[in-house]
Amino acid sequence: MTTPADVTKTTVIKAASWVVAYDEATDRHVYRTDCDVAFRGDRFVLADAAIAASADEVIDGRNLMVMPGFVDIHSHPSFETMLKGLTEEVGSAKLYMSSLYEYLFLFETEAAGMVASSQVALSELLQSGVTTVCDLSVPHEGWLDTLAASGLRAYAAPMFRAARWYTRNGHEVLYEWDIPLGRKRMDEALAVVDAAVAHPSGRLSGMICPAQIDTCDEALFRDAFAAAQDRGLPFQTHASQSVVEFQEMMRRHGRTPVGWLKEIGVLGPLTTIGHGIFFDHNDWLGWPTRDDVRILVESGASVAHCPTVFIRRGITLQHLGGYLKAGLNVGIGTDTFPHNYVEEVRNAIYAARITARDAHAVNASDALHAATLGGAKALGRTDIGRVAPGAKADFFTVDLTHPAMRPLYDPVRSLFYTAGERPIRDVYVDGRKVVESGRALAFDLDDALNRLEEAQRLSVSKVGQYDWANRPASELMPLTL
Ligand SMILES: [Zn+2]
CATH class of the missing domain: 3.20.20.140 (Metal-dependent hydrolases)
Structure with a gap:
């Protein structure tokens, strides 16, 4: 995950069903439907015919929403x-x-x-x-x-x-x-x-x-x-x-x-x-x-x-x-x-x-x-938080066929109010895929959770030392049942 992005590779997400695009005139996001999204190396580029013709990778955008990270x-x-x-x-x-x-x-x-x-x-x-x-x-x-x-x-x-x-x-x-x-x-x-x-x-x-x-x-x-x-x-x-x-x-x-x-x-x-x-x-x-x-x-x-x-x-x-x-x-x-x-x-x-x-x-x-x-x-940045040519290709795709997204009328509302993170499929930073099919690629999560549990057990055992009345965790934070 530490290799630099391929600065010349061009990727086109073809005919994305929904795109949360950036409107510079209003400084707000707007919906676009059935359109291409393209990025080269670490940045979005204008998805014109020339880019489409020279794409190194084409992703089928049907039934996907493309959103800024x-x-x-x-x-x-x-x-x-x-x-x-x-x-x-x-x-x-x-x-x-x-x-x-x-x-x-x-x-x-x-x-x-x-x-x-x-x-x-x-x-x-x-x-x-x-x-x-x-x-x-x-x-x-x-x-x-x-x-x-x-x-x-x-x-x-x-x-x-x-x-x-x-x-x-x-x-x-x-x-x-x-x-x-x-x-x-x-x-x-x-x-x-x-x-x-x-x-x-x-x-x-x-x-x-x-x-x-x-x-x-x-x-x-x-x-x-x-x-x-x-x-x-x-x-x-x-x-x-x-x-x-x-x-x-x-x-x-x-x-x-x-x-x-x-x-x-x-x-x-x-x-x-x-x-x-x-x-x-x-x-x-x-x-x-x-x-x-x-x-x-x-x-x-x-x-x-x-x-x-x-x-x-x-x-x-x-x-x-x-x-x-x-x-x-x-x-x-x-x-x-x-x-x-x-x-x-x-x-x-x-x-x-x-x-x-x-x-x-x-x-x-x-x-x-x-x-x-x-x-x-x-953060003083105009190159992140938006899907726009010239901005960093930091974005994610949402699976619009996920049961939590259906029936589909307004995908951002469905994501926020109903689906949560469940339909988030692939996430890209600097044009590189860092989450695939809902799973972050960098770390062995099970192994990290095992180490985290061990650290939590140790920490919980020492809570009494840090409390002003020396109460143990079981007294300060008793179990639900
Ligand atoms: Zn804080």
Whole structure:
């Protein structure tokens, strides 16, 4: 999977029944039916008669939909799969239902477990149509090689911070600061980013990622942002992700999280806020101002929306349709397991409608835009997230004869609302097939799952060591029955 794409090979998907094509004039996707799609090497080309005549490979497009690959703007593949079966029903009732402070750091993970987790998560992402992933991870041995081997287009986003959260009682969050260590971690992260950009696969890039707004000091933030600007790379931090964090930033600075990011000068078109839920208008805060969304729109920054991990705790972003209507760019990410992008998109739609109490808050076109062009914009790219001549040939095909897609009236709606990832057949990145007949090709998934299970067992056995009250996993996360 690491061999370079054949730069001269031309492939034509002949008479595709449906194509989700890009309309540059409106910057939206449009349906086309019964048309050819062509790519040469790593890029789409205009599917004219000359290309059709010179094609090295012709794929029968009847009963297929060709869609742009999804751009996953926020994920933690090296870790989150480890939590399957454990954290779906946790949340601290005395900390506004967040799971960050009592649960996130219960799970010790070694490098081998992180690689196994990544292999499982990246396979799952690919099989649900993702072609670009932003991987927010703690740097670990084997990371870049795993990303490259996956076949995905990947942004390595090594997280660093100068403080850690802890609680002694489950109702107060404290911060243990080590400013020099944060600086050292940033330098290490920048080295990883530079190695990713220089990676011979040509599919890796980097993102500068101070881990959380409340765990990084101002100088670290400013220097991290400068490092991103020097490199022309995107910048992302977790912010506005809990009520506790909002109140902590207000306590420290007299600013909302977004207000503080503006004040220290780190908002811009390549800045992404993950998860951007607790802006000043959010009614869990009871806050009187309505400035945060406007500040972000004016700065050109984006939000990484990852609904699943929050709706498990009764928390929703208020609301996706409102953000989009205000002109705020939103990409969609998979913060948690499952790494099933189509399900994440479905959750984004339903969460918005419930929160807005409005069936028209978000439709499939809006969600598709966020999942592709929204993510691309957050990364500063005009060559991904679209099926268009000149763009990267990152796309997937959907089997329209799959029972979950029938009867067929509107294939994108059927994919999002009914079928999920099941009819996704082949996925291509840089014009190379990375999923065939629904199976990611890079890794031995059974073997990776075996290693992941071993890592999870070890991690679960140590949970009590990391809990403030030394409770074992069986007490903190008891079995369903
Ligand atoms: Zn996250």
